[in-house]
Amino acid sequence: MAQDMRSWINLLDEAGLLARIKKPVDPRTQMGALLWQARDRALLFENLPGFPGWRCLGQAPGDVSLAPLAFGTHRDEMVPEFVRRTERLGTTRMVKTGPVKEKITVGDQVDITKMPIHQAGIRDGGPYIGSGLMITKNPETGRRNISFHRLQMKGPQKFGILLYPRHAWANYQMYEAQNKPMPVAILIGHHPMYYFAAATTTQYGVDELEIASALLQEEVELVKCETVDLEVPAHAEIILEGEIPPKVREPEGPFSEFQDYYLTGAGMNPVVNIKAVTMRHDAIFKNVQNGTEVEGCVYHKVPMSAQILRRIxxxxxxxxxxxxxxxxxxxxxxxxxxxxxxxxxxxxxxxxxxxxxxxxxxxxxxxxxxxxxxxxxxxxxxxxxxxxxxxxxxxxxxxxxxxxxxxxxxxxxxxxxxxxxxxxxxxxxxx
Ligand SMILES: Cc1cc2nc3c(=O)[nH]c(=O)nc-3n(C[C@H](O)[C@H](O)[C@H](O)COP(=O)(O)O)c2cc1C
Structure with missing residues (x-):
């Protein structure tokens, strides 16, 4: 059985680190405050008024002291264990289909505003997906890259995106130089090892899905996207497919960032147009709270600590x-x-x-x-x-x-x- 967000929820539950929230919670006006306060356990929201059928996981893990559960280690051993597991890259394998293909929506039928995307900070420029792991390819080598990117909800099929100057940005620069849109696939909801892998910065050209495989200690199964030439994890909860058009910039931000300030990153940033959504029939949404000492920071801290340890x-x-x-x-x-x-x-x-x-x-x-x-x-x-x-x-x-x-x-x-x-x-x- 592939490890996924559901096996992670079970693990948290068994460890007494999951609170199921049955009272109604509005993702746009209430969820951010609850996630911000929940530092000692994960929250599974089961009643989201206005978003029938959806559940949503957050703060999983909400503090670095809870992350060792994903590695099965003591707190002091987690970072050295990350280094040990990633001494060699893991492997990926194409499969015909998987749970993330249970429900497929394309074109005008796509409406991301119907997803329980939360507003993390009161002065954010509206709801943002903080849990989106974006898969792109270098157009020349075909090598995959996966990275976190804040995604500002702008309309039924449109997000604003912050591309910090690193690998995904480098890929986008190549497409932009050819005046071509960059195909993207955005993963929402999976085992935390995918999140640690996506936040691992290493040599340009290394496929972070192979890092995820090494961390999970199992092969990662991939399926082909419907509308873009990309491969995505078969056991994800949700995949958004789309493209970032060249030479388009629109106002984006502000956003309550990892260092706890609203003032960085906002400005004229690229946009993502969504062409298809594939997901599980009962997909669980994932909202990552950003700001200091909450879930987003755990994804910064663990891989960054490990990469620095390996190096020094x-x-x-x-x-x-x-x-x-x-x-x-x-x-x-x-x-x-x-x-x-x-x-x-x-x-x-x-x-x-x-x-x-x-x-x-x-x-x-x-x-x-x-x-x-x-x-x-x-x-x-x-x-x-x-x-x-x-x-x-x-x-x-x-x-x-x-x-x-x-x-x-x-x-x-x-x-x-x-x-x-x-x-x-x-x-x-x-x-
Ligand atoms: C919670 C979280 C949110 C992030 N948000 C963004 C973002 O909005 N834009 C961005 O370019 N990088 C963001 N990052 C950083 C990159 O995803 C991360 O550094 C990644 O390692 C970069 O991948 P790359 O080295 O392959 O480019 C975020 C990282 C984390 C952990």
């Missing part, structure tokens, strides 16, 4: 790094290590600040005796093991994440060259 363990040939955790706000990272030589922690922190990920600008190294999941212990280590004139190093003029609101912005979303410039800091809090 190689510093100097072999560094004795035990664990890594991305910190609240996503622009900071703590490294738990055994620093064997004077200066080794600095080398490791430099690598942590220049990984595949653009986010980290603050990197802290601590010893093995510090519990990196306990922020009080982290602050204790900084306060008692740091001599500021020796142990804090500021790097000036680095390229930092374009959605870090603390530094000056250059260019704008939706256009080539969007970025920010600012400082980065290393804090060696080892003894």
């Amino acid at each position: 363990r190689t510093v100097g040939g072999f560094a004795d790094v035990k664990n890594v955790l991305v910190l609240p706000g996503i622009f900071g990272v703590v490294v738990q290590m055994n620093s064997r030589y004077y200066g080794e922690a600095r080398n490791v922190l430099l690598a942590a600040l220049s990984s595949e990920y653009q986010h980290p600008k603050v990197a802290v190294a601590v010893d093995e005796d510090v519990d990196i999941f306990n922020y009080a212990e982290l602050l204790w280590a900084i306060n008692t093991r740091v001599n500021p004139q020796e142990d804090i190093i500021v790097i000036h003029g680095a390229k930092i994440h374009a959605m870090d609101p603390s530094c000056p912005e250059f260019g704008s979303p939706g256009a080539p060259g969007w970025h920010r410039i600012g400082g980065k800091v290393l804090i060696d809090a080892t003894k």
Whole structure:
């Protein structure tokens, strides 16, 4: 049996980490507030007035401390286990059909406004899909890419989309240069390993579905789309098929983003036109709440911590790094290590600040005796093991994440060259 969102719901239920909400909840006006507050368990909404037949899962997991359930590990082992499972990519296999093909709607019959898409933040520009994993292809190599993209509901068959300058954006740039629309398939609702895989940034050209397979420790079954030349997971809840037209930009945003601010990413961004929806006959919708320390952040933290751990363990040939955790706000990272030589922690922190990920600008190294999941212990280590004139190093003029609101912005979303410039800091809090 393929692992999917339903097997994950069962696992959460058995672990006592699922609340079934039977009272009516309006996705547009109430669900965001409930998801925001539910940090210790997942919510399965079973009564959605105005959206007959739909159920919706959220905050699954809503905190990084709940994510180890998906890996079957203790909290401290989760990130090293992610690294271990993804040492080799997994595999995918085409199958003729699957549950996601139970109901197919095409063309004018498609109406995404009938889906229980929630409004996450009160000042968001309307309802947004935060759980959409977009599959695209490089038009030259045919290699697949999967990534999260916020999707602003704009009409029955139309979304606004934020394409941060990374792999999906690179694919879109190639289509745009040929004045062709980019075919896309958007996955909504699956096992959390698909979400961790989609948020894994690695070499351009690596198929994140093969990462999902490695994380799940099973082959991923794929089916062909109906209206675009793409393949999608057969056991997803919902797939939206469509295309991003070239050279079209429309106002998009604001959106309550991962760092807890509304002000980044909004502007003239591309749009997605939806041509078909395929889904299970009783599909369960998935709403991901964004903002700090909620579900969206878990999908940032776990793969980012793992990719950084994998990388910094190689510093100097072999560094004795035990664990890594991305910190609240996503622009900071703590490294738990055994620093064997004077200066080794600095080398490791430099690598942590220049990984595949653009986010980290603050990197802290601590010893093995510090519990990196306990922020009080982290602050204790900084306060008692740091001599500021020796142990804090500021790097000036680095390229930092374009959605870090603390530094000056250059260019704008939706256009080539969007970025920010600012400082980065290393804090060696080892003894
Ligand atoms: C919850 C969540 C929401 C995200 N939203 C967006 C988004 O709206 N636009 C975007 O370009 N990237 C977004 N990202 C980031 C990318 O999906 C992610 O970094 C991914 O690894 C990029 O894939 P790529 O490296 O293959 O381009 C989001 C990530 C997460 C975890």
